[in-house]
Amino acid sequence: MKFFDFIKKLNLNIKLASLAIFFGVTAFLISDPFDNGSSTISTKDLAVMVQSEVDHVNVEDLADWIIKGKADYRLVDIRPEKEFNEYNLPGSENILITNLLESDLMRNEKIILYSDGGVHSAQAWFLLKAKDYKNVYMLRGGMDEWKDKILFPKLSATATEDEKAKFGIASAISRYFGGTPQIVSGDQTATSVAVQPSTPVAPKIQAPAGSSSGGAKKKKREGC
């Protein structure tokens, strides 16, 4: 109990100074506060997210956002550079999975990932989620589905009126992105692959800014 008596006798200044020194020494021992290697994510939360598919963005929605010039997200193409240069979605930027965590993506940004199918983007999604990025989404079906549904929508010869009406809209969207809507006759298997022309050259649209720079991100007002 002598120790406590000793502490009681010290005046407040000494106590506070000692506290500051204690925390200072602790900080010195921790040395680097930023990367402690491990990150705490609730696997349960992740599982729920995967189950409920809130982390998916449909190609139709994305096409709609691009046409409307919505710019509150970063569209990230994680395919190899060569494929990116051949064709990429308007407003996207190319970041390889290996560079993902060192890139300038911010934890508070809405990030939409896409790859050819869905596997790579799902893996990248986990990587970012593990590092506590808040709003990460992946494009459902990836580039394959984008080509299927947006660039080269198909209408079977036996379509109903309702389907034809929908196809009208899809065709307009397709042309907007430089694609070609197709009407498929009887035997689908041959046409769907064969008729599909080579991927279009970068479509001529102005929204939302540069194709690879991703400069169209909306920044929050800040200053002091």
Add this chain to the structure above:
Amino acid sequence: MNAPFFKFDMFSVDFSLVIAFVIGIGFGFALERGGFGNARILAAQFYFTNMRVLKVMFSAIVTAMLGLFFFVAFGWLDLSLVYYTDTNLIPQVVGGFILGIGFVVGGYCPGTSCVSAATGRIDGVIYLFGVMAGIFVFGEIFPLISDFYYSSNMGRVFLPDYLGLSYGMVVFLVVLMAVGAFAAAEWGERKMAAKKSGGSK
């Protein structure tokens, strides 16, 4: 939950103004309670007769620094999303001198002049008018000095990176510096007080 809350869209721009108002009131209250609404106390710092400004400032710096360091270490705060101004070394040194001269001459810095004016001190009110006039003049001549204003840009610089030390090391050194400054200030004040009472007798 992860800070900074605003950057993670926990509240709107409108509500952020309400929060800024509340924090501002708290800041002003702390300044006033610290005695910073009184030009005599503030000016005394520059003559080393009253070291209160140094003590309050160092207390605030050490508290904020330790808080930030441990919040980041616990993963409560993403420091990369906190806004910092770029370092423009020469313009900022010049600006510091201008602010310092104004501080010695007028007895206030911009923040404390608001506190002083709010508590009804006439010199504080007059100082505040001076601040407004200065802002107006600065705004009018800004096109002429904007080249200088943006010169010697070093980007976002942090002491640990610049000195090549770890963040924890810098935190530790600043704490030591603050505690040393406190001890020296107390010692200096006792000396000054002894000299004063000795001289008046």
